[in-house]
Amino acid sequence: MLKIKDVASIFCNDEKIQDKIANIDIEKTKESINQNKVIPVLKVIDIIHKNIKDIDIVAIGEPEILVSSKKNKGQNKIFQIFKVILVSILLFFGAALAITNFHSDVNIEETFKKMYFLITGEKSKNLLIIQIPYSIGIGAGMTSFFNHIFAKKSEKEPSPLEVEMYLYDKDVDEYILDSTKHN
Numbered sequence: 528m529l530k531i532k533d534v535a536s537i538f539c540n541d542e543k544i545q546d547k548i549a550n551i552d553i554e555k556t557k558e559s560i561n562q563n564k565v566i567p568v569l570k571v572i573d574i575i576h577k578n579i580k581d582i583d584i585v586a587i588g589e590p591e592i593l594v595s596s597k598k599n600k601g602q603n604k605i606f607q608i609f610k611v612i613l614v615s616i617l618l619f620f621g622a623a624l625a626i627t628n629f630h631s632d633v634n635i636e637e638t639f640k641k642m643y644f645l646i647t648g649e650k651s652k653n654l655l656i657i658q659i660p661y662s663i664g665i666g667a668g669m670t671s672f673f674n675h676i677f678a679k680k681s682e683k684e685p686s687p688l689e690v691e692m693y694l695y696d697k698d699v700d701e702y703i704l705d706s707t708k709h710n
Contacts, residue, residue, distance in 0.1 A: 529553045534592045551578050565707045566592045
């Protein structure tokens with residue numbers, strides 16, 4: 528059963544009324560299927576008024592609530608671990624290929640030779656003295672960019688990946704809301 532406390536935050540001076548509102552049933556949910564349902568706030572207000580008379584309600588926020596119910600499928604833990612390992616391997620080799628192709632496009636070997644000559648005044652074919660710090664710098668730069676090791680202590684700032692995932696989820700929710708309105 529879907530309750531008001533599952534879809535809304537309730538604030539009231541009287542805790543008994545607040546608890547009573549929080550536990551009002553909105554509707555039955557089917558846990559055996561995956562579904563998205565849009566519940567208008569006006570419907571929630573109407574349900575509250577039917578259960579509690581003489582109460583003033585102020586709705587703050589969106590006019591509709593998107594409720595997603597997903598079927599709980601007990602996937603095998605070994606299969607989950609296999610998927611994580613497979614995706615990690617694909618991402619590793621994909622990133623390596625992208626970096627390699629970038630270096631090929633910009634002719635990084637010639638760039639390193641010029642940098643070595645500018646710094647030392649000598650020509651050299653052994654460029655490990657520049658390549659090793661460069662490689663370490665790529666890893667350190669990506670780590671600090673995605674904000675996982677050197678996170679700020681005072682404030683939890685989201686990483687660029689977390690921001691993109693938030694925007695993606697927001698876009699999906701908006702799409703679902705829009706598509707259910709037009710159907």
